Amino acid sequence: MHRGYYCPSLIQDIVVGNVKRGKILKRPTVRSRPTFRYGFNSNDQLIVIDTINDVGGNNEIIIYSEEKETGILFNDRFGISLITECVYKDNKLDSYTIGSYFSCKEQVQEIEKEVYTYSSEGLTYADWYDYFCFDKSIIIRHNQYCFQHDDEGCLSTYTSTEYDEFGNVKPSDYWKGHIFEVDIKRKV
Numbered sequence: 001m002h003r004g005y006y007c008p009s010l011i012q013d014i015v016v017g018n019v020k021r022g023k024i025l026k027r028p029t030v031r032s033r034p035t036f037r038y039g040f041n042s043n044d045q046l047i048v049i050d051t052i053n054d055v056g057g058n059n060e061i062i063i064y065s066e067e068k069e070t071g072i073l074f075n076d077r078f079g080i081s082l083i084t085e086c087v088y089k090d091n092k093l094d095s096y097t098i099g100s101y102f103s104c105k106e107q108v109q110e111i112e113k114e115v116y117t118y119s120s121e122g123l124t125y126a127d128w129y130d131y132f133c134f135d136k137s138i139i140i141r142h143n144q145y146c147f148q149h150d151d152e153g154c155l156s157t158y159t160s161t162e163y164d165e166f167g168n169v170k171p172s173d174y175w176k177g178h179i180f181e182v183d184i185k186r187k188v
Contacts, residue, residue, distance in 0.1 A: 003049050003060070004036045008069075008086045008096045009114055010188050011126045014155070015145055015180075049073075078103045092118060109133055121149045123188040140165045147182075155182040 001007040004022045013019050028034050039048035049071075051058035057076035062069055067089065073082035085097045095115045102109040110132045117125040130141040142163040150156040157179050162170045169176070 002082070002084065002098060003071075006038060006046055006049070008084070008093060010093060010096075010116060010123060011114065011128070011145060014182055014184055014186070015128075015158070015160070092116070107133065122153060123147050123155065142167075152187070154185050154187045157181055
């Protein structure tokens, strides 16, 4: 996941199979093989993420403004390769956008955006949009995840609906009506 443990996405490690945030190591050893090193400012805000043992070396800086956070990931060989934006409203994450830049072709190759809707219980909907450009083909996907909460206010189950590029529910939506269990204890 982008930024590992500190990935801004509220849902990615829940709705995507075999994806984990990882954990924070208090005492890293040679055998622990950490992936990221994090740096914080005096306000305890994450400002630097260094990817450890990565071919080409990736380093991300985060810039904070009023209700927005912008991340710029630099690759030692290719320059800027990723730009992220988190927008907050009422101290809650409203949207998380990540754009992959392909410097060889000087184009944005993929944009993913997650838009969150809250109720008094917490996170109710997450709309995940994915724009992917491959050669001259453009693929646009939109999935909406509807969450339920348990008695403690943690996410407990969700359903998934897939839409076409015109906003219509896809008739071939395989998972329509299926209820997924949330295996991670998360209060959002």
